[in-house]
Amino acid sequence: MDGPSASVPSPGAIRAALADIPDPELPVVSIEELGILGAVTADDRSVRVELHPTFVACPATDLIRAVVEERLAAVIPGRRTEVAFVFDPPWTSDRISAAGRAKLAAVGIAPPLASGSGGPIALDAVVPCPFCGSSRTRLDNLFGPTLCRTIRWCPDCRQPFEAIKTV
Amino acid sequence: MSSGANLLPATRNALALQLLAIADDEFVIGSSDSEWTGIAPLLEEDVAMSSISQDEIGHARAFYELLAELVEDGRDADAIAYDRPAGGYYHARLLDHPRGDWAQTIARRYLYDTADAIRLEALAGSSWTPLAALVGKIRREERYHLMHATTWLERLALADGEPRRRLLDALERLGPDAGTVLAPLPSEAALLMSDISAAGAVELELRWRAAIGPTFERLFLPLPPPIASPETARSAHSDAFAQLHEAFTSVRRIDPAATW
Secondary structure, three states: OOOHHHHOOOHHHHHHHHOOOEOOOOOOOEOOOOOOEEEEEEOOOEEEEEEOOOOOOOOOHHHHHHHHHHHHHHHOOOOEEEEEEOOOOOOOHHHOOHHHHHHHHHOOEEOOOOOOOOOOOOOOOOOOOOOOOOOOOEEEEOOOOOOOEEEEEEOOOOEEEEEEOOO | OOOOOOOOHHHHHHHHHHHHHHHHHHHHHHHHHHHHOOOOOOHHHHHHHHHHHHHHHHHHHHHHHHHHHHHOOOOOHHHHHHOOOHHHOOOOHHHHOOOOOHHHHHHHHHHHHHHHHHHHHHHOOOOOHHHHHHHHHHHHHHHHHHHHHHHHHHHHHOOOOHHHHHHHHHHHHHHHHHHHHHOOOOOHHHHHHOOOOOOOHHHHHHHHHHHHHHHHHHOOOOOOOOOOOHHHOOOOOOHHHHHHHHHHOHHHHHOOOOOO
8 A cells, every 4th residue: 555656746736847847949848837738637556747739730749748758757657648639728828828828928029918708809909019018019010930929029129029919 | 530431332332433523623723723833923812822722632632532432443543643544534624724814813713612612511511521521621721712802803803904805805705614513423313312412503503693692793704605415514524634634744644652
């Protein structure tokens, strides 16, 4: 009863060991802060980790899975692991934590607005400039350098900047 | 999780056909529109169309993966996507047209995205939960595509001269095939009886026409006519598709073990 299982980390401890894995496309934030890391469940033999892809087509998912599997192999060697991408519940931009939002803004990427029913934000929505705080920024391109980002323009500090899509 | 083991054979076959239709639609329009990468009329549109195409091909992959888990015939998503002859694809005839000029691409994106939104809405509450979950996620992303297509449709329609003329030409070519996206699947009855889809083709087309009507009226554009020969809406593909198929299967033919 007090065999090897006594030294096996709890699901919470396993999850904590994965929490600081950086996002491959936005390495300033972790998969925990972005809301990609979901539930971790375990029984005597196996561990299951759920990941919520930001966008269905995100090309970084396979890379994230590989890093998570590598980390699991180090934390719980020898146990069977399953890393699953799930859409239930769907990732929405509301899953990004307060700490994640602050880190994104600090590198000039505007965090998303509240997603409501999940549509694009209105064209005239106020998205503060991450550089100067101006509320007069405007949409430049609905699409951007990665699937999860749009491009905006600040007329006050005359800078283009990226914003996480509100989905 | 996505097992179809609890489904009646007729229901499973109907679901498989529905998944194939959506997956092939997304795969073909994504592949076709990706031809703009590097040559779009504006740098911003190069970014936009590349991103939209990437989304669509990713959606196709997710639907092909559900299909592979459902039918369990030994083929994975890549095999379904790439290992069929051109005649074996099941996309709607609207997507058989080449991307054409920018006006044709925008007209097709608008016609497709509006019809796809209606189709996805009817599947969002699907009794087959893996499909409902995926559709719920994809609908959030597709709204960006529709916003983009609508913005460009208005821009072209309201610009006198060449932009509007090209848009009208494109709608004349594409209009007769626009309704093929929502044409009835042969297995429609089984989808409705099993609550996999909440609405049949007649209802979907009514909803679609109600959705696009006000925009077409405001922009003085001709509404698409009813489709001819709905029974071949997803077969008898064009030479333009054969060429696209030749291109998107080329890497797979060179190296079947390549991963995407």
